Amino acid sequence: MKRDFDKIYDRHNTNCFKWDLNKEIYNKKDVISMWVADMDLPTDPLIEQSIIERAQHPLYGYTFRDADYFQAFIDWQNSHNNWIIKKDWLLNSTSVVTSLNLIIRTFSQPEDKILIITPVYSQFFVAINDTGRQIVSSSMIEKESEFVMDFSDIESKLAQGIKLLIFCSPHNPVGRVWRKDELLKLTQLCLKYSTIIVSDEIHSDLIYSESVHIPIASLSPEVSENTITCISPGKTFNVSGLSISFIIAENEELREKIRDTFLAYHLMAANIFGITAAQTAYSMGNPWLQEVKQYLQVNRDFIIDYINLNIPLIKLYKPQGTYLAWLDLKNLKLNQDELQLFLVHVAGLGLDNGTKYGEEGEGFMRLNFACTRQLLEKALCQLKNAVNKLIEVDFKFEKLNIDNQKIDDCD
Ligand SMILES: Cc1ncc(COP(=O)(O)O)c(C=O)c1O
Known part of the structure; x- marks a missing residue:
């Protein structure tokens, strides 16, 4: 239909x-x-239908995400973005903003500096301010009918000692889909200054025909080890009210720290309808x-x-x-x-x-x-x-x- x-x-x-x-x-x-x-x-009517079918079984107790759930997401990233990820790299979250907040708490201390590339999604500011960290922002510049990153400014900011870069890819609000050369420059700088990249890729499935989304962690094994990616089906399939999302971190040390934080807040639990929707979306929603x-x-x-x-x-x-x-x-x-x-x-x-x-x-x-x-x-x-x-x-x-x-x- x-x-x-x-x-x-x-x-x-x-x-x-x-x-x-x-x-x-x-x-x-x-x-x-x-x-x-x-x-x-x-x-997607298939998502609607899967939720109705699940709702018709009137037991809504504690529920886990099974192997098919993760596989659907892994296959989607492979076929849509050429990004090969392993199940072990995945963590569960309720929403991307929850993830960003908890990642900031996990990898920085109050007063630490966090870099954002502005203008940018308002919750980046809120998350950094509310956790008592310092916002360091690098303004984009306008060049040839698009907004671009100012790499010399970014480098000067990274040189100040920045714990995390919270990056938006594709970029809300300016609508940029970052090209490979831009991502390479940015990631090289982050590696040079030992800044962890937190890449919010929630808009990554909504790309127009002239552009291609490149997951930042897919650039190289080195970058993957230095990156935490946050994604959800919320924007792609218009299911933000179902509160379900993923964190991808290849680096085991980073991943285990995030897992500890999530466990401490008992945030790994899942909403049944979110699980159903995400699995249907990633396996049949194309x-x-x-x-x-x-x-x-x-x-x-x-x-x-x-x-x-x-x-x-x-x-x-x-x-x-x-x-x-x-x-x-x-x-x-x-x-x-x-x-x-x-x-x-x-x-x-x-x-x-x-x-x-x-x-x-x-x-x-x-x-x-x-x-x-x-x-x-x-x-x-x-x-x-x-x-x-x-x-x-x-x-x-x-x-x-x-x-x-x-x-x-x-x-
Ligand atoms: C870049 C970006 N990240 C995260 C979110 C919100 O994500 P979630 O609803 O999963 O917290 C939005 C919503 O507008 C967004 O634009």
């Missing part, structure tokens, strides 16, 4: 972050919500994944064309992976608070605030385009109308009456 991704699923009243928290987040109920990174598109990726790629290309043609004041580099568009709105000449108010109350859009991703995010907003094309078209049309209003000579931001602002919607 194929999914019809144009079909609209009303997610209201499902307690989903994306649609049921608009009032709390934007102080407005009826914005088009395009922030948190999950999809408005339905998961056809669905190819379909959803095609849909997302058309959405991505649609945004790029639409913005270039209709809202040229907004700048956007083509995401190579992820379903996230990193919109540069600096030409609108609004400060970040004004930008947020403008988008919510004039455009009727709930986007993710760029400054959550670091100071480089000033003037940016992240738009999640994993929604029906119809909704995406409506959202972009509202954005166009709002920007047109903003550049009218008599528009005064100070006079914006947010309670009575009429959205020029595009139904």
